[in-house]
Amino acid sequence: MVAREELMHVLWPSVVVVDDSINQCVVEVRRALDDGGRQLLQTVPRRGLRLSADLAELPCWPVHTTSAPAAMAVDSLDQAWEALRSLAGVEAVADARRRFESEYMLGRRRVEALNGIALSHVIDVLNRWSASPQWQVGIAREASKEALRLSPRNALAHHARAHVAMLEGFHFEAWAGFRRAVELEPRLAHAHLRMAIIQLELGNAHSARPHIAQALACSRSPKLEAQAQFVRGMVDFHVGREQDSSTHFRAALELNPAAGLAHQWLAVIEALQGREELARQHLEAFGRLSGAHSCASLKATERSRNPVFWQQRTRFYEGLRRAGLPA
Known part of the structure; x- marks a missing residue:
């Protein structure tokens, strides 16, 4: 005990x-032990x-290692x-x-x-x-x-x-x-990208582009480029350039096929343009890669309360609704 x-x-x-830190750790340990019945970790x-289990002492490295x-x-x-x-x-x-x-x-x-x-x-x-x-x-x-x-x-x-x-x-x-x-x-490229996202969330989408360019000037790794293309796509969508944003999201997926959020945004764009089957396919891919979500659960993760940001973001949630994401 x-x-x-x-x-x-x-x-x-x-x-x-x-106190919830311990609770979360217990949940993760039980999941790792497949202890849904709570018989091992009580x-x-x-x-x-x-811990109700047979224990064995194993050799381990001391803090001051060789x-x-x-x-x-x-x-x-x-x-x-x-x-x-x-x-x-x-x-x-x-x-x-x-x-x-x-x-x-x-x-x-x-x-x-x-x-x-x-x-x-x-x-x-x-x-x-x-x-x-x-x-x-x-x-x-x-x-x-x-x-x-x-x-x-x-x-x-x-x-x-x-x-x-x-x-x-x-x-x-x-x-x-x-x-x-x-x-x-x-040369911390990801910091430059985050500054671009902050500008977007503060309602200054046009001011985000120089930070994306700075990020790409610092690094040309495929993963960084994929993230930069994704941020470019969000910026273009917010300023009403949906065709350009679609191009950037597709480029992000080519560089990183596991980019679930790019599928999410492509589902929005396809739905808004009336291509329902393509929208459904992208939404299914988003679900596979990022888990189950609803419009409400996604809205709950939004950080910005800026009115300009939300005026631009409303169309995003309309596209998700048309693509078939539950309210």
């Missing part, structure tokens, strides 16, 4: 977390948690970052997060591991993969805050913290964070 307070002290010794009311495990740790983090960059799907991001968490718990390259943990949660929320977006944003906030405490001039830590502010709807705080990130690391 382990008390919840003891678990929280061991798992998050220097971070204040909400909750004992007012006492704590108990050179061989240290080299393996570098490979592990490199593989984790590659998984995040690939945006190959929710399982790839979850695997990357486990690698980052393992390295953090072993005390190696902690700032880098914290940045990876934060951004893995951000990616889940941005791609509509998260079943508990508020919880994941909270974890990303804690991880990025701790990374900045350990390394105040770390560009990626500012980048991660700015993502959190953006997801929370604090656009100007996010803008300042991304600006600080590119001051410290001018």
